[in-house]
Amino acid sequence: MKRTGVFICHCGINIAGTVDVKKVAQELAKHPGVVHAEDYVYMCSDPGQNLIIQAIKEKNLDNVVVACCSPTLHETTFRNTSKAGGLNIFRCEIANIREQCSWVHKDKSSATQKATKITKSAVEKVRRNESLEAISVPVTRRALVVGGGIAGIQAALDLGNSGFEVILVEKNPSIGGHMIQLSETFPTLDCSQCILTPKMVEVSKHPKVKLMTYSEVQDVSGYVGNFKVKILKKPTYVDPDKCNLCDECTKVCPIVVPNEFELGLTGRRAIYIPFPQAIPASYTLDIKACPGLMPIACGKCADVCDVKAIDYDMKPQIIEEEVGAIILATGYDLYDKANMAEYGYGKYADVLDGLQFERLCSASGPTKGQILRPSDHKEPKEVVFIQCSGSRDPENHCAYCSKICCMYTAKHAMLYKHHVHDGQAYIFYIDIRSGGKGYEEFVQRAVEEDGVLYLRGKVSKVFEDKGKLKVWGVDTLTGKHIEITADMVVLAQAMRPAQGAQELAKKLKLAMDKDGFLAEAHPKLRPVESVTSGMFLAGAAQAPKDIPEAVSQASGAAAKAVTILSQERLYHSPTVAKVLSNLCTGCGMCVQVCPYEAIAHKDGKVEVNEVLCEGCGTCSATCLRAAIQVKNLTLHQVHEMINACLGG
C-alpha cells in the first residue's frame, strides 16, 4: 500500500479554535495507509514546510495530504514543497478544513469529526492520483489590445516598448477615446488634448504597433498563448494614404448629422474627420448618414476629390490575427440621459451632460472655449451642476458610485468661474468623494478661491420658466427647500460600460459583474486579470476610474501580458479529461456540453484537445457510460472519497 503522510495546520486559531487538530491527527494516524500524521501551528511557514520535506524523506512517503485552508490559496505552496521533497506535485492534495469546516461551524466536536472526514477523503483521493507532468504549448509572442482610449494606448505602448508586436483595435475612426474630448484634467488643469496627443502620435508611429481603427473584434478562439482573432475592418471609403486632408469633400457633402465628437453640440457632414488631430489623419464616409454610394444618389465627394482617395467600392474586410495575450480596454459611455426625465434632458437645450460641458470649455470645442448656452448662445450667469445623476440610486438607476464625478464637477465649476468671472456656480451633491493625490485640495480651491457654492442635497425637478431653468431641490443640511433660477444645468451622468462592450465580452466568454463592467479574477490580488487566462483588463471597462488609475492599470495589464509573451512555452495543468475509448460510443453528448470546445468527434469516438480542456468535468458528469473522466478526479476516486466520508 502507498505510504501517505498527513499534515494538519492550526492556522493560528482559525482552524484550531473550532477543530481539535490533535484529535484529527490521532484519527488519521489510524487510517489505513497513513504512516505519518502530525499537526503544526502554521504549515505554510518555512518550519512547517520543512516538516513536510523531512517527513517525506524520513518516512519514505509516496503521498502527502495537507489539511489546511482552501486549495486556491496554498495548493501551489504545498505542491512545491512536495516537489522539493522529491515527489510529483500531483502526489500532494489539500483537505480544506478552514473555509469548508472551521470557519462555518461552531460546535467543536462535530467540526472535528467533519475535519477528520474531509482529511480522510483527501487521503483516499491522493492514493489513487496519477503522477502527471504539465502539458506544454508554444506561445505566439504578439498581443491584441482592444480599445484605443488612454488605457489601450498606454497598454499598447508598454507592450511595444517591451519588444512585442501589438495590434491596437479601435472601433471609431480615430484613437483617443473619451480623453481626447476632455477640456482640462483635474487636479492639475492640464489640457487633456495636449497631454494625450503626444501619446497618440507615439503609438501610431511605433514600429511594433499595428493600428487598426474603424475595426471591431468579431471572434476570438483558442487559448492563452495561442488566440486566433477575427477583426472586422469597416470600410471608410477613403484611402488614408492618398487623402491629403484638403477638406473639399465636406464642402460639397449635402448631408449634416449630429457630430458625435462634439456630443451633438455641432453638426458634421456624412464624410468627416472626427477632430483635427485624429489618428489616422484621414476622412471617413459614414455610410449610415450618406444617401448612398451610387452616382445618382450623390457622389459629390468623389467628384471633387483631386487625389482620387475616395473609393465607393471599398468592402468590409475580415482580418485574422494570431496573438498570445489580449488586453481589453473598451472604456465607458455615459448613462443614457433619456432616463433622466426629471432633469429635463432632451427637453431643454440648456440641460447638458458632463462631456458636453467639457466640449463647451474646450478651446477646440464648438464655441472656441467660450461657455455659451446652446439655446440662445448667451453667456450663462448662473449654472447648476447636479452630481450623482444616475449614480448611487439603486431604486431607479445605477447603484454604484461613478467615482470621477465629484472631481470633474469641481473642475467644471472652477473652469466656468475662470471663463465667466461674474457668474455663480452651484453644485448639488450627496457626498464629496475626493480621495486621490491633490484631489481634496482641488475641491477646497474650488470653494475658497472660486466661490463655488456646494449644496448638500438632491434635485427633485428641473423645468423651464420664462426662458430660464428652474431647479427645485432640498438642502439636507438646513432642511430647506431650494429654488434656483439657472441659465444652464449640467448633469454628472453615471458611467456605464461602453456600448458594444457587453456583446464583445460574451463573444470572448468573459465574465461581467452585476453592472456589466468586466469582472476581474480577484478583486484584491488579481485586479487586472480577467477570469479567462491570457485576457487582461484595463481602464474603465473594469470599473469607473479616472485617468491616472486607467493608465496605471493599463501598464499593469501590459506587464501581466508580458509574463505570458516572454515565455518560450506555456505550461497547462494536466488534470484534463481523458476518453476511455473501449467504453466510448461516440454519442457526442460531451462534445455539446463542453464549454471550452475541447472535445471533437474522431473515428466514431471522441477525442479531447488537452490544451483547450480546463478539467471542469462537465463532460464526465454528462457521459452515461463513464467513458470520459478527468485525470486525478475519476469516478472511482470520487466514490472512494464519499466512502471515506461515510466512514466505509
Added chain:
Amino acid sequence: MVYFGDLKPKKGKIHIDKERCKGCGFCVEYCPRDVLELSEEFNRKGYHPPRIVKEEECCYCQLCEAICPEFSLYVTLKKEEEEGEKSESRP
C-alpha cells in the same frame, strides 16, 4: 438640439403627386432614411402611390426626386430649418 456653428441638419418636406405615380417603388427602395412606404390606396391609374411615414427623418438628399421616373415627387427644404439656405432643385 440647438446646434453651434454653421452646420445644421437639413430637413426636407416631400411633396407627392399621387396621380403621376406608377407604383414602381424606387423612391421607397432607395430612400436612405426609409421615409416612404407604398400605401394601400389606389390612384386613378390603379397604382399604389408612396406614403410618407417618417417625415422628420428626411435629410433633404432629394434622391427620391432624382430617381422617380414619373416626376411624381419633389422635395423642398423645410422653412423653420432654412436659415439662409434656399430650396433648390437638383442639378
